[in-house]
Amino acid sequence: MRRVIIIDRFGYKRAYLCTDDMTDDEAEQGIPQTPPDLDLIEWEEVKKNLNNLLVDRGIFTLADVYKAQNVISSASKSVLKNRIVNLYKNREAKSHE
Numbered sequence: 001m002r003r004v005i006i007i008d009r010f011g012y013k014r015a016y017l018c019t020d021d022m023t024d025d026e027a028e029q030g031i032p033q034t035p036p037d038l039d040l041i042e043w044e045e046v047k048k049n050l051n052n053l054l055v056d057r058g059i060f061t062l063a064d065v066y067k068a069q070n071v072i073s074s075a076s077k078s079v080l081k082n083r084i085v086n087l088y089k090n091r092e093a094k095s096h097e
Helices: 024-029 043-056 062-067 069-095
Strands: 002-007 013-018 031-033
Touching: 002 024, 013 024, 043 069, 062 069
Parallel strands: none
Antiparallel strands: 002 013, 013 031
């Protein structure tokens, strides 16, 4: 088996496991390999939490960003990482039901 990645009509990359004798054009007939549905994340909650973290850490201007360059990365990671991991965990749990 091999993994074939295509870009769908909406611009999303999609991966499929295909047999070695399948052509790339037949990829969608393979086994889909997808991350969890990111639409399940409460994006308004993410925006609110990120805003609050940036305020708490005093990041208001570009100069603030330059002074504390790791803050944007760490704030983004802290707001998103657990949500994304939980999507994977929930999908895994549902597949074992």
